[in-house]
Amino acid sequence: MPIDPARPALPRVMSGMRVSGGGRLHLGHYFGVLKQWLVYAETAEAFFEVADLHGYTTEFADPSEIRSGRDEMVIDWLAAGIDPKKATFFLQSAVPEIAELQLLLSMIVPVSWLERVPTYKGQIEALGAEIATYGFLGYPLMQLCDIAIVKGAFVPVGRDQSAHLEFAREVVRRFNHLYGNGTTILVEPKPTFAQVPEVPGTDGRKMSKSYDNAIYLSDDEATTAAKVKKMLTDPLKVRRNDPGRPEVCPVFSLWTLIADADRTGVVASGCRSGELGCVADKADFAEALNAYLRPIRERRALYAADPGAVDAILAEGTARTREIAAQTMRDVKRAMKLL
Numbered sequence: 109m110p111i112d113p114a115r116p117a118l119p120r121v122m123s124g125m126r127v128s129g130g131g132r133l134h135l136g137h138y139f140g141v142l143k144q145w146l147v148y149a150e151t152a153e154a155f156f157e158v159a160d161l162h163g164y165t166t167e168f169a170d171p172s173e174i175r176s177g178r179d180e181m182v183i184d185w186l187a188a189g190i191d192p193k194k195a196t197f198f199l200q201s202a203v204p205e206i207a208e209l210q211l212l213l214s215m216i217v218p219v220s221w222l223e224r225v226p227t228y229k230g231q232i233e234a235l236g237a238e239i240a241t242y243g244f245l246g247y248p249l250m251q252l253c254d255i256a257i258v259k260g261a262f263v264p265v266g267r268d269q270s271a272h273l274e275f276a277r278e279v280v281r282r283f284n285h286l287y288g289n290g291t292t293i294l295v296e297p298k299p300t301f302a303q304v305p306e307v308p309g310t311d312g313r314k315m316s317k318s319y320d321n322a323i324y325l326s327d328d329e330a331t332t333a334a335k336v337k338k339m340l341t342d343p344l345k346v347r348r349n350d351p352g353r354p355e356v357c358p359v360f361s362l363w364t365l366i367a368d369a370d371r372t373g374v375v376a377s378g379c380r381s382g383e384l385g386c387v388a389d390k391a392d393f394a395e396a397l398n399a400y401l402r403p404i405r406e407r408r409a410l411y412a413a414d415p416g417a418v419d420a421i422l423a424e425g426t427a428r429t430r431e432i433a434a435q436t437m438r439d440v441k442r443a444m445k446l447l
């Protein structure tokens with residue numbers, strides 16, 4: 109579909125993922141974000157960004173995994189079924205207009221707005237004071253520039269991103285107020301959240317690479333089965349015939365993501381009555397999960413074997429994004445009296 113940068117025909121959707129730790133995506137990404145992206149790729153004019161520069165905010169000392177991770181991530185997007193003919197994939201660092209926009213917007217962003225974004229202090233507590241750089245402080249501003257450069261109106265993200273979007277909206281309002289002369293130059297981006305509850309990892313905490321509790325789209329079937337076998341279940345269901353509580357069991361939470369109500373109903377009642385033991389349930393679940401992921405993994409293998417095609421998809425999308433970015437920069441510079 110040819111894109112008219114001035115007048116998008118469909119609502120414009122923008123989202124991105126930070127590249128870190130090798131870029132491999134897990135079930136939390138798939139159910140929390142990628143399934144939303146799939147829908148938007150079909151129904152909106154969607155831009156999906158490989159946020160490699162955001163990776164540098166925490167991994168600046170050793171960026172090697174960012175470089176290898178960006179292809180891995182795109183391969184996972186493609187494996188999830190997002191059609192690169194319907195959505196535009198682009199590489200953040202190859203769109204220098206984003207960095208230029210960030211410099212211009214930095215003039216109007218009070219430092220206190222950035223300091224009070226909760227992820228700033230939270231991440232310093234989690235990762236240490238050495239990540240408290242100027243670049244890291246600017247993380248939410250860079251994120252806004254990713255969105256604003258394509259004038260994204262809707263941003264499908266996880267709930268952990270709501271403070272970043274709130275910040276983004278405030279900056280856009282300030283920009284339009286200062287330079288818009290009564291018109292809207294930058295679009296206030298609205299977050300859209302997946303309707304699924306948080307995806308638990310194998311230990312019952314939120315699935316996350318850093319907790320080492322993730323099942324990856326790129327795991328093979330044996331690895332997946334081994335991870336499922338070790339999963340925590342209801343701690344009060346000790347023996348096979350003890351009645352269990354599916355509502356506290358992470359295996360059951362994952363069941364509800366991949367199976368229909370009939371199947372989950374059978375699992376839940378078997379668990380509650382004590383007829384179904386955790387060992388048997390996990391064996392059934394591993395099989396069902398591998399079957400669910402099989403088409404994704406088959407697509408993954410095809411793209412992984414063709415790195416040239418993956419590079420071409422990213423290069424083509426990046427070129428398309430830069431055309432729109434150039435238009436946005438003209439609008440911004442005119443408003444700021446640089447042109």
Ligand code: TRP
Pocket residue numbers: 122123124125126157159162250251252254255263264265269272
């Ligand atoms: N900060 C987002 C995250 O950690 C990733 C991201 C970077 C992003 N740029 C974006 C998300 C633009 C939405 C829009 O998940």
